[in-house]
Amino acid sequence: MSRQPDPNRRNEQSRQAIxxxxxxxxxxxxxxxxxxxxxxxxxxxxxxxxxxxxxxxAAVLLEYMERERERAAGFPDxxxxxxxxxxxxxxxxxLFDSDAGAVWRGLLIAAQSDDVAADGVRALLEQAIVEAKQxxxxxxxxxxxxxDADLDMVVEIIFGPLYxxxxxxxxxxxxxxxxxxxxxVFEGLKPRDxxxxx
Amino acid sequence: MSRQPDPNRRNEQSRQAIxxxxxxxxxxxxxxxxxxxxxxxxxxxxxxxxxxxxxxxAAVLLEYMERERERAAGFPDxxxxxxxxxxxxxxxxxLFDSDAGAVWRGLLIAAQSDDVAADGVRALLEQAIVEAKQxxxxxxxxxxxxxDADLDMVVEIIFGPLYxxxxxxxxxxxxxxxxxxxxxVFEGLKPRDxxxxx
Amino acid sequence: MSRQPDPNRRNEQSRQAIxxxxxxxxxxxxxxxxxxxxxxxxxxxxxxxxxxxxxxxAAVLLEYMERERERAAGFPDxxxxxxxxxxxxxxxxxLFDSDAGAVWRGLLIAAQSDDVAADGVRALLEQAIVEAKQxxxxxxxxxxxxxDADLDMVVEIIFGPLYxxxxxxxxxxxxxxxxxxxxxVFEGLKPRDxxxxx
Amino acid sequence: MSRQPDPNRRNEQSRQAIxxxxxxxxxxxxxxxxxxxxxxxxxxxxxxxxxxxxxxxAAVLLEYMERERERAAGFPDxxxxxxxxxxxxxxxxxLFDSDAGAVWRGLLIAAQSDDVAADGVRALLEQAIVEAKQxxxxxxxxxxxxxDADLDMVVEIIFGPLYxxxxxxxxxxxxxxxxxxxxxVFEGLKPRDxxxxx
DNA sequence: GCGTAAGCGAGACGGTACGTCATGTCTTTCA
DNA sequence: TGAAAGACATGACGTACCGTCTCGCTTACGC
Numbered sequence: 001m002s003r004q005p006d007p008n009r010r011n012e013q014s015r016q017a018i019x020x021x022x023x024x025x026x027x028x029x030x031x032x033x034x035x036x037x038x039x040x041x042x043x044x045x046x047x048x049x050x051x052x053x054x055x056x057x058a059a060v061l062l063e064y065m066e067r068e069r070e071r072a073a074g075f076p077d078x079x080x081x082x083x084x085x086x087x088x089x090x091x092x093x094x095l096f097d098s099d100a101g102a103v104w105r106g107l108l109i110a111a112q113s114d115d116v117a118a119d120g121v122r123a124l125l126e127q128a129i130v131e132a133k134q135x136x137x138x139x140x141x142x143x144x145x146x147x148d149a150d151l152d153m154v155v156e157i158i159f160g161p162l163y164x165x166x167x168x169x170x171x172x173x174x175x176x177x178x179x180x181x182x183x184x185v186f187e188g189l190k191p192r193d194x195x196x197x198x
Numbered sequence: 199m200s201r202q203p204d205p206n207r208r209n210e211q212s213r214q215a216i217x218x219x220x221x222x223x224x225x226x227x228x229x230x231x232x233x234x235x236x237x238x239x240x241x242x243x244x245x246x247x248x249x250x251x252x253x254x255x256a257a258v259l260l261e262y263m264e265r266e267r268e269r270a271a272g273f274p275d276x277x278x279x280x281x282x283x284x285x286x287x288x289x290x291x292x293l294f295d296s297d298a299g300a301v302w303r304g305l306l307i308a309a310q311s312d313d314v315a316a317d318g319v320r321a322l323l324e325q326a327i328v329e330a331k332q333x334x335x336x337x338x339x340x341x342x343x344x345x346d347a348d349l350d351m352v353v354e355i356i357f358g359p360l361y362x363x364x365x366x367x368x369x370x371x372x373x374x375x376x377x378x379x380x381x382x383v384f385e386g387l388k389p390r391d392x393x394x395x396x
Numbered sequence: 397m398s399r400q401p402d403p404n405r406r407n408e409q410s411r412q413a414i415x416x417x418x419x420x421x422x423x424x425x426x427x428x429x430x431x432x433x434x435x436x437x438x439x440x441x442x443x444x445x446x447x448x449x450x451x452x453x454a455a456v457l458l459e460y461m462e463r464e465r466e467r468a469a470g471f472p473d474x475x476x477x478x479x480x481x482x483x484x485x486x487x488x489x490x491l492f493d494s495d496a497g498a499v500w501r502g503l504l505i506a507a508q509s510d511d512v513a514a515d516g517v518r519a520l521l522e523q524a525i526v527e528a529k530q531x532x533x534x535x536x537x538x539x540x541x542x543x544d545a546d547l548d549m550v551v552e553i554i555f556g557p558l559y560x561x562x563x564x565x566x567x568x569x570x571x572x573x574x575x576x577x578x579x580x581v582f583e584g585l586k587p588r589d590x591x592x593x594x
Numbered sequence: 595m596s597r598q599p600d601p602n603r604r605n606e607q608s609r610q611a612i613x614x615x616x617x618x619x620x621x622x623x624x625x626x627x628x629x630x631x632x633x634x635x636x637x638x639x640x641x642x643x644x645x646x647x648x649x650x651x652a653a654v655l656l657e658y659m660e661r662e663r664e665r666a667a668g669f670p671d672x673x674x675x676x677x678x679x680x681x682x683x684x685x686x687x688x689l690f691d692s693d694a695g696a697v698w699r700g701l702l703i704a705a706q707s708d709d710v711a712a713d714g715v716r717a718l719l720e721q722a723i724v725e726a727k728q729x730x731x732x733x734x735x736x737x738x739x740x741x742d743a744d745l746d747m748v749v750e751i752i753f754g755p756l757y758x759x760x761x762x763x764x765x766x767x768x769x770x771x772x773x774x775x776x777x778x779v780f781e782g783l784k785p786r787d788x789x790x791x792x
Numbered sequence: 793g794c795g796t797a798a799g800c801g802a803g804a805c806g807g808t809a810c811g812t813c814a815t816g817t818c819t820t821t822c823a
Numbered sequence: 824t825g826a827a828a829g830a831c832a833t834g835a836c837g838t839a840c841c842g843t844c845t846c847g848c849t850t851a852c853g854c
Contacts, residue, residue: 009820009830032311035809046832051811108366109307113230118367125368146389149382152369153359157383160358161351167365168306169316170323171350184347185355188386191344207799207851233840244801249842405825428707431814442827447816504762505703509626514763521764542785545778548765549755553779556754557747563761564702565712566719567746580743581751584782587740603804603846629835640806645837 005052017043018050019067022060027099031106034061058110058117061103065124068100075131081144082182084135089162089178096166108167129155157185203250215241216248217265220258225297229304232259256308256315259301263322266298273329279342280380282333287360287376294364306365327353355383406449413439414446415463418456423495427502430457454506454513457499461520464496471527477540478578480531485558485574492562504563525551553581599646611637612644613661616654621693625700628655652704652711655697659718662694669725675738676776678729683756683772690760702761723749751779 021043025034034057040047054060072091076084095101110117132155139145145154161181165173219241223232234255238245252258270289274282293299308315330353337343343352359379363371417439421430432453436443450456468487472480491497506513528551535541541550557577561569615637619628628651634641648654666685670678689695704711726749733739739748755775759767 005830006828009828011819011831014831030311036811037809040832044832046834047811048813048833049831052830105310109310111367112303112307113228122367125366129368143389146382146385146387149387150378153375153379153382154387156359156362156368157355157379157387160360160362161354162358163362163366164354164358168323168361169309169320170327170354177351180348181351181355184344184351185383186387187344188388189344189347189352189355189384190386191341204798207797209799209850212800234842235840238801242801244803245842246802246844247800250799407826410826426707432816433814436827440827442829443816444818444828445826448825501706505706507763508699508703509624518763521762525764539785542778542781542783545783546774549771549775549778550783552755552758552764553751553775553783556756556758557750558754559758559762560750560754564719564757565705565716566723573747576744577747577751580740580747581779582783583740584784585740585743585748585751585780586782587737599804600802603802605805605845608805630837631835634806638806640804640808641837642807642839643805646804 010053011049014043014045014049015053018045018054019060019064021045022057023064023099023103026061026106027102031061031102031109034106055116056110056114058107058114059120061107061110062117062120062124064103065100065107065120068095068103069124069127075135077135077138079142081135081139081142082186085158085182086179088132089158089182092159093162093166093173093178096162101166105167132158158182161185208251209247212241212243212247213251216243216252217258217262219243220255221262221297221301224259224304225300229259229300229307232304253314254308254312256305256312257318259305259308260315260318260322262301263298263305263318266293266301267322267325273333275333275336277340279333279337279340280384283356283380284377286330287356287380290357291360291364291371291376294360299364303365330356356380359383407445410439410441410445411449414441414450415456415460418453419460419495419499422457422502423498427457427498427505430502451512452506452510454503454510455516457503457506458513458516458520460499461496461503461516464491464499465520465523471531473531473534475538477531477535477538478582481554481578482575484528485554485578488555489558489562489569489574492558497562501563528554554578557581604647605643608637608639608643609647612639612648613654613658615639616651617658617693617697620655620700621696624696625655625703628700649710650704650708652701652708653714655701655704656711656714656718658697659694659701659714662689662697663718663721669729671729671732673736675729675733675736676780679752679776680773682726683752683776686753687756687760687767687772690756695760699761726752752776755779 018039022034022039025038025042036047036050036057039045039057039060040050050057050060054063076087078084096104107117107121111121112118129152133151136145136151136154140147140149158181162173162178165171165177216237220232220237223236223240232255234245234248237243237255237258238248248255248258252261274285276282294302305315305319309319310316327350331349334343334349334352338345338347356379360371360376363369363375414435418430418435421434421438430453432443432446435441435453435456436446446453446456450459472483474480492500503513503517507517508514525548529547532541532547532550536543536545554577558569558574561567561573612633616628616633619632619636630641630644630651633639633651633654634644644654648657670681672678690698701711701715705715706712723746727745730739730745730748734741734743752775756767756772759765759771
């Protein structure tokens with residue numbers, strides 16, 4: 001007969017303080033060092049207030065990420081697919097280097113063992129992927145993208161390289177990284193048939 | 199003046215038992231539930247025997263991964279780049295679905311907060327990337343790959359989609375996944391200029 | 397600038413419910429398990445209503461004890477000291493076995509660490525002792541009690557054995573316990589000089 | 595399948611530190627403020643080390659009391675009952691005023707709600723009562739004590755007044771308190787038949 | 793071939809964080 | 824505006840692992 005609390009009576013100040021404190025901690029000391037105790041202490045809040053509203057620290061960080069996502073516009077659509085993809089992926093690359101990147105990295109970790117985090121992460125990814133696929137569908141209509149390509153796969157080809165380099169930390173990425181990646185995946189890795197005499 | 203122990207007198211049985219127990223646990227209950235205590239208990243070993251030879255649970259799992267890697271041959275080279283890439287990436291996709299995949303996932307998590315794990319993971323990745331780049335370099339010589347492409351980026355384009363789908367668990371992958379990905383990234387996402395009349 | 401509430405507007409029903417609930421809980425689950433939350437829940441009352449009118453759970457139980465005391469007459473005075481003492485101590489022994497006994501035991505515990513409870517308990521004890529001493533003083537006048545005896549000490553000698561057995565729970569007491577105690581302390585523990593031939 | 599720890603491997607220093615810290619805390623801040631956390635902190639010990647060996651804070655204090663009891667000799671027997679009783683009760687009165695008194699008071703409180711404490715307290719009391727009754731039995735043989743008196747009751751009459759005054763804190767006791775009490779209970783509260791002309 | 797020193801299993805140790813509970817205060821809602 | 828409801832900050836609870844340590848036991852090397 002466990003009762004869930006009444007959201008109307010919730011203290012909004014505490015809520016903000018908790019989410020902010022969690023994200024700051026994550027950026028400063030890394031996800032592993034974020035503990036409910038530390039969040040509570042930094043937010044000036046009782047531990048119970050965290051446990052009352054969130055099932056885990058990952059859930060708190062999820063709320064932060066969702067908030068960040070709302071601040072960002074959706075997938076851009078200027079009519080030029082190449083430009084739109086560059087805009088979006090460059091924004092993502094910038095996000096990966098920000099505080100939100102640290103939080104997102106932590107959530108991807110948490111999602112490996114915490115079902116709540118996994119669901120939240122899945123939802124965020126899903127949303128991003130759906131938006132991307134909508135833009136790509138339109139691009140197939142305007143003949144900017146191969147119409148025989150599976151869109152999930154296209155998404156993975158476009159975002160995969162960036163995630164690979166960021167998550168696996170194999171090397172630092174140049175600012176223009178995604179510009180080159182996009183050129184390469186759109187043109188293909190095969191040598192051009194005949195470098196046209198021009 | 200801390201003394202490191204004498205490797206000659208090391209008990210090889212314990213070593214095997216520990217590494218195996220750690221990997222099994224990882225596959226069965228997930229990386230987060232793998233604790234030094236649990237490894238010691240399952241291996242029938244004292245905790246100190248683990249701490250004596252490994253700095254952390256991640257180091258134990260690293261040893262397992264290195265062992266797995268040794269069992270696998272290096273990057274294949276049949277002279278046919280497309281075939282070799284397919285062989286290698288398909289093997290990787292199969293590995294991701296095996297016990298070693300669970301371990302590798304755990305190590306990628308641990309690498310985010312544990313420097314020892316990060317170094318080990320980096321080394322394993324480095325080795326794989328170097329081997330891949332060597333094969334790709336040769337392919338550039340045989341005109342199977344654009345010679346103007348940055349090889350790190352090519353590696354990320356080839357392996358990125360697989361890691362994206364596996365690590366972020368966005369969807370189950372079909373068996374032939376990498377076959378299609380390779381076709382697409384080699385031909386490019388752009389619509390073919392004129393489907394040549396042939 | 398803390399405002400104390402207006403007693404005129406007090407809800408008498410809540411008051412009764414709280415005091416009764418507290419005493420019942422004390423008898424049923426013991427003093428340690430009596431919590432303000434439990435009292436409030438059982439009385440169908442908000443916690444604040446308790447904190448508004450009483451400083452602690454002990455204060456609620458004190459009100460119960462004071463009420464019980466009012467229901468009992470004062471120290472009896474029939475002219476026969478022995479009979480009056482027996483009446484009074486037997487009533488006390490009966491009270492110790494009742495719900496009020498559980499409450500009284502709890503208050504004696506609380507008095508060890510709670511100043512409010514200590515003061516209340518002291519007042520109740522004081523009142524009982526003063527009444528007893530008044531009766532004893534009269535008895536000294538009628539030569540029923542040694543006139544050289546310190547009355548505080550006499551009170552302790554009469555009530556001490558009962559409290560000893562009840563509080564320390566060393567053994568169950570027979571119904572006629574106080575009858576024998578009184579006989580013994582009045583006659584003295586020394587063997588009678590010469591059992592008079594009579 | 596819970597394992598109880600091996601007493602042979604127990605750290606005697608920690609044990610002493612814990613028992614001493616608990617008793618000191620009890621004397622300084624009172625039983626209610628003694629917490630396992632505070633004991634652990636003051637003893638410089640992990641909480642688990644306390645929980646490993648004792649079921650509750652009361653059990654720690656019990657060990658202290660048992661230790662104190664061992665330091666005290668048993669019931670004295672000089673052949674003079676009055677003198678022996680005075681010796682013993684005076685020692686008890688002194689103990690009530692010492693640190694051990696604070697601990698004993700705490701244990702009597704704990705015994706009201708904690709079965710472990712209750713059993714321990716009962717055992718300590720039992721031992722004291724048995725010793726007292728043995729001495730009293732002998733005294734009945736030497737005609738120093740009424741042979742028709744129930745010895746449990748005699749114990750309660752002798753120790754009851756002291757416990758009454760100490761536990762209920764009704765008044766401060768003079769040094770010679772027990773001397774007067776003993777005189778009174780042995781001679782009886784009744785006025786002497788004929789104040790002998792002498 | 794025997795003493796000694798190391799590795800071993802076991803597990804107690806001082807700690808940190810966990811998630812739960814009750815406290816006493818404060819705020820919101822309703823009669 | 825008093826009372827119900829209940830969210831809040833606080834802090835102790837008892838548990839799980841952490842990484843260090845100290846025990847006896849056994850193993851294997853070197854005199």
